[in-house]
Amino acid sequence: SSLGSQEHGDGDGDGDDGDKAAVERLRQYLRFPTVHPDPDYGPAVQFLLAQAASLALDTMVKEFVAKKPVVLLTWRGQDPSLPSILLNSHMDVVPVEVEDWKYDPFGAFMDSNGDIYARGAQDMKSIGIMYLEAIRNLKKTGFRPLRNVHISFVPDEEIGGVDGFGQFSKSEEFRNLNLAVGLDEGSGTETESYRTFAGEKSPWWLSIKAVGTPGHGSKLYDNSAVENLLKSIEAISIFRTSEFDKIKSGKATLADVVSVNPVFLKAGTPTPTGFVMNVQPSEAEAGFDIRLPPFADRKAIERRIADEWAPPLRNMTYKFILKSGGEGNASAIAAESSKLWWKLFETALAKAGVKFSKPEIIYGTTDARYVRDQGVPALGFSPIANTISLLHNHNEYLNMKEFLKGIKVYEEILRIFANYKNFDYHSDAAIYVIDSLYIRNF
Numbered sequence: 001s002s003l004g005s006q007e008h009g010d011g012d013g014d015g016d017d018g019d020k021a022a023v024e025r026l027r028q029y030l031r032f033p034t035v036h037p038d039p040d041y042g043p044a045v046q047f048l049l050a051q052a053a054s055l056a057l058d059t060m061v062k063e064f065v066a067k068k069p070v071v072l073l074t075w076r077g078q079d080p081s082l083p084s085i086l087l088n089s090h091m092d093v094v095p096v097e098v099e100d101w102k103y104d105p106f107g108a109f110m111d112s113n114g115d116i117y118a119r120g121a122q123d124m125k126s127i128g129i130m131y132l133e134a135i136r137n138l139k140k141t142g143f144r145p146l147r148n149v150h151i152s153f154v155p156d157e158e159i160g161g162v163d164g165f166g167q168f169s170k171s172e173e174f175r176n177l178n179l180a181v182g183l184d185e186g187s188g189t190e191t192e193s194y195r196t197f198a199g200e201k202s203p204w205w206l207s208i209k210a211v212g213t214p215g216h217g218s219k220l221y222d223n224s225a226v227e228n229l230l231k232s233i234e235a236i237s238i239f240r241t242s243e244f245d246k247i248k249s250g251k252a253t254l255a256d257v258v259s260v261n262p263v264f265l266k267a268g269t270p271t272p273t274g275f276v277m278n279v280q281p282s283e284a285e286a287g288f289d290i291r292l293p294p295f296a297d298r299k300a301i302e303r304r305i306a307d308e309w310a311p312p313l314r315n316m317t318y319k320f321i322l323k324s325g326g327e328g329n330a331s332a333i334a335a336e337s338s339k340l341w342w343k344l345f346e347t348a349l350a351k352a353g354v355k356f357s358k359p360e361i362i363y364g365t366t367d368a369r370y371v372r373d374q375g376v377p378a379l380g381f382s383p384i385a386n387t388i389s390l391l392h393n394h395n396e397y398l399n400m401k402e403f404l405k406g407i408k409v410y411e412e413i414l415r416i417f418a419n420y421k422n423f424d425y426h427s428d429a430a431i432y433v434i435d436s437l438y439i440r441n442f
């Protein structure tokens with residue numbers, strides 16, 4: 001197999017210098033504090049440009065929005081007129097609660113097991129470096145891609161990506177890439193079998209607010225703001241339970257149901273030591289992170305919000321902080337052409353000798369939705385197996401062996417994606433009907 005026959009001796013998981021250097025580059029990248037709410041992208045971008053120089057890749061950095069750079073690296077193909085490939089990763093990471101970490105979340109400490117602790121170790125700075133190291137290894141073997149391979153490093157994914165991939169996806173630069181297919185993050189797995197994703201749920205971030213009569217904390221009266229809000233929270237909680245029950249009873253997975261979770265509560269008047277305790281406040285607000293499956297009835301959910309969760313009758317209003325994914329399109333898998341790329345993807349993973357499961361709808365949101373919105377197929381994939389999923393959690397880590405294995409997998413993907421010749425998937429010759437392509441409820 002190609003895994004066993006490396007002659008260059010690097011990046012093949014056998015612990016030699018090439019592997020060590022790759023691990024060090026990952027650790028270096030993990031140390032840049034590209035963390036919300038105030039990510040510093042500058043040094044990370046400089047690092048990536050230095051990597052690009054060492055790999056002789058073309059570079060472009062564009063700030064569609066000030067201080068939010070999009071980095072695009074290009075490995076030029078022998079026939080740049082062919083539709084190209086995009087490997088995307090985001091540079092930003094979610095905040096940390098530093099006192100809950102065993103090690104500095106921006107120290108990239110590696111313990112004796114080879115576990116590397118850092119915010120972004122799984123989500124998804126590791127994937128960005130896997131892309132680059134795969135290219136490094138392929139170059140050493142003398143491999144040259146037929147089509148252009150683009151590698152993008154984008155800002156702000158974790159806060160919606162509007163100023164990052166969102167802007168990029170609508171730009172002339174993006175159109176000029178003439179993409180055939182994009183790869184972006186997925187989710188790791190505790191088993192040895194990688195997960196793959198063909199589409200995703202749509203995020204609706206909802207804020208509901210109640211107003212009511214203020215009054216003495218000792219009085220009993222109807223329609224206080226908090227009481228009005230609590231009635232909504234009860235209604236939302238009942239809905240949440242009914243959706244969750246579908247999962248608990250085995251009838252559905254997280255991908256199939258509408259998830260709704262409270263993420264903030266706001267009411268009362270703070271004092272230096274706590275809160276005012278004997279005034280019923282006149283305003284109360286709550287925030288919810290809602291995720292809709294691709295073909296959930298959006299109108300019905302919106303009616304439920306207007307009639308039951310924030311009814312004017314209870315002096316309530318609502319607004320969307322974010323509302324993504326229209327009816328039907330919903331970042332679901334795109335078009336016929338997707339099938340070809342899934343076939344090639346499966347071929348590559350089989351060639352790499354790894355286990356993987358059928359494509360799913362991912363429970364979270366990724367920048368891949370922007371790629372799909374442009375009519376380009378995008379696959380979600382994070383080659384992280386045998387690992388507890390710690391996305392957005394304390395003590396996020398990745399074992400160096402998983403990292404090195406991921407590099408090998410991307411080498412196979414690139415070999416096949418970059419040099420696949422008969423691109424015309426519209427022709428009858430493209431008999432890549434994937435019976436196993438399993439997308440729920442489509």
Ligand SMILES: CSCC[C@H](NC=O)C(=O)O
Nearest residue numbers: 157158159160203364365
């Ligand atoms: C809705 S934009 C935020 C994107 C973020 N992505 C991964 O964690 C998520 O919360 O799913």
Ligand SMILES: [Zn+2]
Nearest residue numbers: 090123124185
């Ligand atoms: Zn991510």
Ligand SMILES: [Zn+2]
Nearest residue numbers: 123158391392
């Ligand atoms: Zn994330």
